[in-house]
Amino acid sequence: MISVYRSDVTALKHADNRVVVYQFKLTSEDYVWADVGEEVTLPCHLSPDTSAVATTIRWFKETECIYLYNNGQVTERSDYEGRVSLITQELERGNVSLRLRDCRRSDTGDYICQVIHGEQKEEAAVGLWDREGKCSRTPVMFLNT
Incomplete structure (x- = not known):
């Protein structure tokens, strides 16, 4: 299943009047x-x-940023410290999946992946369910403003 994604297309005009359009989308599963x-x-x-x-x-988990990767520098929220990571060798192929170790029942819920490149910002949502099927997953809608 493909999750909801938001697409903002940005065109940048260079000094020599060339217009370069950067565009990508994010895809994810609805839940895991x-x-x-x-x-x-x-x-x-x-x-x-x-x-x-x-x-x-x-x-993000809900609205709290739990992991930030910026120019190779990583920041983790304290209650996720040492439990979350990207698969860095996969970044070159566009894989921005988050590994979460030692899952806790409190980890269940909605997660949002956000990728920013230049002026373009994309988001995709994935729900984390426990094996008993419990999840706070609610529909997520992104609005362009």
Whole structure:
């Protein structure tokens, strides 16, 4: 299943009047399952496959930023410290999925992957369910403003 994505297309005009359009989309699953104590990957990919090495990548749980990758520098929210990571060798292929180790019941809920490159910002949502099927997943809609 493909998750909801938001697309903002930005055209940049260079001094020599060339217009360059940067465009990518994010794709994800609607939800994934995990057991307490398990490692899970929250999938998110750039489409078409485009390097994400020079992008800013943020992962949110609900509205709280839990992971930030910016120019190779990583910041993790304290209650996720040491439990979250990107698959850095996959960034070149556009894989911005988040690995979450030692899942806790409190990790269940909605996650949003946000990728920024220049003026373009894309977001995709994925829900994390426990094996009992419990999840606070609610429909997510992104509005361009």
